[in-house]
Amino acid sequence: MGTTSVTAVTTAFSTARVPFQDRLPLWEDYNKRSLIGLSCRTLASDGLVAAQRNLRMPRLRFTEIQGNDHVVERSQVDIRNVPAETLPLCLLLEGNAFYYHSGGCETFSAGDAILYDADRPFIYGFSTNMRQVILEVPRSLYPERTGQSGLTAPLVLRAGPGAPFTEYARAAVTTIRHALQAPPENPQAMEDACLDLFELITGNHPSSLTGGYMLSAREYIRNHLREADLSASRIAHDIGISERHLGRVFAAEDTTVGKEILATRLRRAAEMLADPKLQSASVGAIAASAGFASAAHFSRSFKQAFGCTPREARGA
Template sequence: MSPSSTPRSLQFSTQGIPQPSRMELWSIHNSKALIALDIRTMDESPLTAAEINLHFPSLRLAQVRGSAQVIERNERYIRKHPMDVVGVFFALKGEAFFYYPGGFETLRPGQAVIYDADQPFMRGFHGGVEEMVLTIPRDEYLALSGGKPPTKPVVFDFRETGPANRHMLALARLVRNTLAAAMGSDADPAPSTALDPVTVEGSAIELLRLLVAGSGAGMPEGYLAAARCFIQDHLGDPNLCPAQIAQAVGISERHLTRVFVEAGKPPGAYVLARRLEHAAALLADPVEAKTPIGAIAVRCGFTSQAYFTRVFKGHFGTTPLNARRDACTDGLALPH
């Protein structure tokens, strides 16, 4: 795929579909767009469901919302509908059970599970489902994992600290921002890979490599994505430094510096640029119009307003006060 190509997008919603046809059409859509599933509702309530899908050359991404339901792939169903993919399921809301041969897991919001779609499983969402899904062909997954298949579900909690969970959080952010960009929604204020298919797939695959093969097998794209995610969450920390970032993503400070320099600028310069971009966004936000500039500087990790003003002017060519005034003027300008 060339960098100018865009992923194929699909959408499905039960809105406007007669109730008797919803389950069949929901199943057909998932079979073609994501993973073939045996789907059942948990009571007599009519199914409501919606899904957004993006198809890249290797990866498939999805955002799924729906009412209470049970989804299953038993041995007979798998023989009839083989998928040959490994899935990553990111729980966003509600609690769900995950049964598999030999055990079960209870998945809560902020957790993600990696599992082979051609291994039997049953998942249930008694309060409804809201999740994101990423699938990758099994042979590509095995190339990342050193030939080790996921015979049991592997669960990560991307709300917790630790390099592996940080890597999963970065992957979740990448999936969310890519789906949001596809739908024209607001993504994270961090520099987004948006819909650049080469960058999205490269970063996602390298983050998966870190997750399934360990930090020693990582490539620069994966560490860079994880580090940028950590930086975005800690912009307000005035003590944020390369050593802290390196520890969070599981590499040495020297390795971190090399990764960032190869991407364009050293980590310290990247952090400063992100802080200034975040400050500029706050200054242009009407909701923050009465927030003192000094308070905005502190929220962006600057301990000195004088220093903040100096570096802001050096970066944008104007002072924070003038940037706010210009934003207000532009916002009040009448259309031609």
């Protein structure tokens, strides 16, 4: 099934209702048309149970895949038959994985990522249930974005406490998953920002990457909204730039870090007030959950932003 806009096309496929004997061949056929040519195997007793959603835009392709334990292999024959025009950056969200290639075998787990050249033979396997999102970047853009002529070996990127990579990866995952659910009518700005994130994730940090830093900062704010010590200095430190540089990033969009934090807290509070499941929660509890230290400050800010008090909003 596909959805088409002027510049973006989404497709999706699942083996859930496919007869057991047809699951692997149909999965391979769909991958050949939507990603790359490969073969797939599984030892699971119920066969391959997997689903994916894809978004193709003018420059980038986004994919989300979830499934049970399985292995995919890309051989020299696959490469000759269907050469890859892109380099996939796979961000593993759930499970454990290995990547076997001519230079050895890489292992990684949820939170980590791998960038590889799909025109070199490989076996990519998952020993558990898995979920990953993939950002595919055109091969022609790789030298421009990294300063390297090509990708000679797979690059494994590992998450860790305090590692800016973790924040960049979270921002990329959120952006990709949102775009897969609601494709942008004009994807140029999103593609630009995701190319910035690609550079940041793979270790390139030029000061010009405002789009990538903005996405990372906004994702950081959403993830830490309830914390009283959320501040510009903390955000800047954890996404790997100076506080002054962070200020310039927000100034480029005619706002400040403080205004962004307040606006995000107010949106979160408004969503909670409208949630039927939270009707028994007090306004003060909702204010605290959205990160407001003072109920009075919350009420004043809410009325200034929305033209009514929190209680009036809940009644409406």
